[in-house]
Amino acid sequence: MIRSSWINGLLGGLLISSCCVIQLFLNLFGIGCAGLNTLLLPYRPLFISLTVISLTYSFFRYRPSKLHFTIVIFFTLILSFSPELLQMYNNQFARNDLIDNEIFITHWKIIGMHCEACRAAVIQSLRKLHGILSVNVDLETGHAELIASHFIQTDTVIQAVQSAGFQANKLV
Helix, strand or coil, rough: HHHHHHHHHHHHHHHCCCCCCHHHHHHHHHCCCCCHHHHHHHHHHHHHHHHHHHHHHHHHHHHHHHHHHHHHHHHHHHHCHHHHHHCCCCCHHCCCCCCCCEEEHHHEEECCEEEEEEHHHHHHHHHHCCCCEEECCCCCCCCEEEEECCCCCCCHHHHHHHHHEEEEEEEC
C-alpha cells in the first residue's frame, strides 16, 4: 500500500527529529519546551535504523513508483536532518567579523534549553532587542554571548529570554 510508505517515512522522520520538528510545532502554539530532546536523543540511531528498514521493506513489499518513493525519501530526509539544518540556521546569527570598537559584549547563562528549537527561540528573542549585533548561544553549556552596539540593560535581556520561556543569569 502506498500509504504505508508515507506513514513509515513521516513517522520515522518525526521520531528522528523529535527534538526539532515537534518542538517547533509546539512553539507555534506557545507551548514551551517539551524536553523531547533529552528523552529521545539517545534513541536517535535506533530510530534512523528502524526508518531505513521500514522504508526498505515498504519499497520491496509495495513497489511504489519511483517518483512517489523519491518524494517519500525526500520528506523523510528533510525531517531527519532538521536538527542539523536548524543548527546551521541558528549559527548564521553568530558573527565573528565585527570590527567596530564601540561594542558591548555580555555573557549569560541560559537555563532550561534542551534542543535546537529551544536554542532557536532564545536566539530569536534576543535578536529582537535594539542594538544587538550578534547572538551566539551554545546549547551544550547554556552559555550565550551578546554583542551589542550599545549597553543593554540586564532586565531587558532577562525579560527577552523569559518571553521565550527560559531563565537567564548574567555572568561576570
